Amino acid sequence: MAKKIVVLGAGTGGTIVSNNLRRHLPDEWEITVIDRDDKHVYQPGLLFVPFGLQKVGSLTRSRKRYILKGVNFVIDEIINIDTAKREVTTRNHTFSYDFLVISTGCRVLPEETDGMEEAWGKDAFTFYYPDAAETLRQKLNEFDGGKLVMDIADVPFKCPVAPIEFVFLADWFLKKKGIRKKSEIELVTPLQGAFTKPKASAVLSEAAREKNVGMRTGFQLNTVNGKEKYIESVQGEKISFDTLVVVPTTFGDSVISDSGIDDGIGYVPTHHNTLQALKHERVYVVGDATNVPTSKAGSVAHYEADVVVFNIMAEIHGVKPEEIFDGHSTCFIVYSKGTSSLIDFNYKIEPLPGKFPAPHLGPFSLLRETKMNWKGKLGFEWLYWNVLLAGRHLGAPPTLVMAGKEVG
Template sequence: MPARIVVLGGGVGGTLAANLLSKELGRDARITVVDPTGMHVYQPGYLYVALGQANGRWLARDERTLLRRDVQLAVERAVRIHPEAGTVQLERGGNLEWDFLVIATGARLVPDQIPGLVEGAYEFYSLEGAQRLREELRRFRGGRIHIGVSGIPYKCPPAPVEFTLMLEEYLRERGIRDRSQVTLLSPLNRAFTIESASKLVQPIMEERGIGLTTFFNVEEIDPSARVITSLEGEKVESDLMIIVPPHRGQTVVTDSGLGDVSGWLPTDKLSLQVEGYERVFAIGDATNLPISKSGSTAHFEAPVVANRIASLIRGTAPKANYPGQVMCFLETGNGKATALRFDYEHPPVPPHPARIWHLAKWMFNRLYWETVPKGRIPEWAPMVRSKR
């Protein structure tokens, strides 16, 4: 009888894991992906939507078209996981039974955790948010813009810095840069979570006249007074507040009693097994791992999970471990970008911003649909494939 594998979530990690398992196990497995929308969204594109460089249509595809033919897709919301019974309860009734479970449910945005955030601020972490911000930026004629973060962890750590640098360029192109002040509010004492990347971007920010306020964790927004207050007790007045909302794990995880206080799954950093459960694995933003919440992380984790499950089904000792590998690009504006490649043991040594990295990111964005979810890593990207 084929092994029953259920994958919760049709994002990068879930889709890739399902396809790799299907490729590896063929008829030895019956694989079902459960996703509440049935749509696969390329979230790195939100940034471009907000700045009017892309439209939303490019960012979403029917999940069915990305899965191998023998992988089943259930467009359903999973509401409860019962790891002891080996079942997942679905919202519309019924249970799915599994021998192996992959939880790749991602993160959810909880803007209502910060008073005034929904009413007073803009964001580019959802398609609706990015489209709303694009309209507001079109109406913008100058003033004080603040870009901030209301808690760590949040998805794609470079995004606020990247957005800030790209926004500065956008304002110049619109001819309203001299009437605008751009300030990054960083939760840390530097611009970016990773020190080496901070050292690279801070001089660029300075050169372009972008302000940096450090140790500013957004606590509250007063939409009528247009004031942002930090946890550290500082207040800034702003004409346009662009704030990354707080993130939490999905409700199916917390409702099942599997997450920590924020809903992240306690996950073994090497095997990616959910602690306490040999047959339950976690991928991507859903984990509590001390590594970036990003598509790249999920991209590198999915093969490890697929390999481990295949080994367990075949009765061989699982060997694959996740070394904490992440690779992403960071746009620095003016048609240039840098690349961040790191793992648990090796912090990134980003190259000086250059056009080649911007082109690499541009190409990656376009090739994404035909490569990453389907397990075809582009041959032109040796830096993605290489091991340190």
């Protein structure tokens, strides 16, 4: 009888897991990965689209091209997951499994905020998916001064540093256009600082102050009024805007909630360290679909994928899954066109200054703005398509390395 592993979602996490499993398991293991379409988007590049620094077309490639031969790639909508029967239903098929990996990511829902739909594409914009990023590019092209507000509607949201990068790049962009002096830029967030971790938050707040970017913290978005051009918080505080950019409310995919395996907002309750689904045997979760308390980021999906592959192989060999994952996350933070910072942290250890990835040598600098980090940010796209998606190893462990960090 065939031994079957089914992977749900062929984005960052699902592609790496599928390819990595194929590299390690013999042919008697059938590996199937399912996604609703054949368009893999390099999402970090979406940040650059509104500023004309990257084009949507160049960020989108065929998923099939990046899935190894020997992995069965199915294009279909997943509509139900039955963990009792160990079965997944799509519009056209039913798949049984011995192990299931859920990597269905998350989605933005502008319609969750009162007034947002009416303002969408006219007064309120986002760069979180390709069409919207292109619409925002056109809007920023026409922008002739005024107040640009970047608002985060709710937590959790994908790529916690992207809104900060957006306001920093907006500062660079408006200077380049020669209209910075007649423009105001404000970051509005439900968090208590620019980022979830206090030390990195302080560094980022200082950078925002130097760039004359305003910041409003603890603002829980309730409504958007496109006609009168203001946003209002749950507490009744109003902030006016000329152009509004938002990270809309973010939930996990509807198939997770429709199948009754979610935490109330579409994420799968997941063991923080083994990455097993808490209530379901032989089910693992990777990337944005988990509810683990670390960033929803591609780097995290990648580190988690390594742990999930290890633990599935351990289970196959009759060994208990290990509590390996530590919440490790690594993110470049663009400061302007030409410079970037970099953070590396986990559940317990905040971003620290130092060098990365080689201790003392780098070439990248942690928690500092450098030109080399910008080169790293740009070079990462090549690495993503050509090395990481294929499930190849760079030799680094998936957990945080303290060597090279400046403690104290």
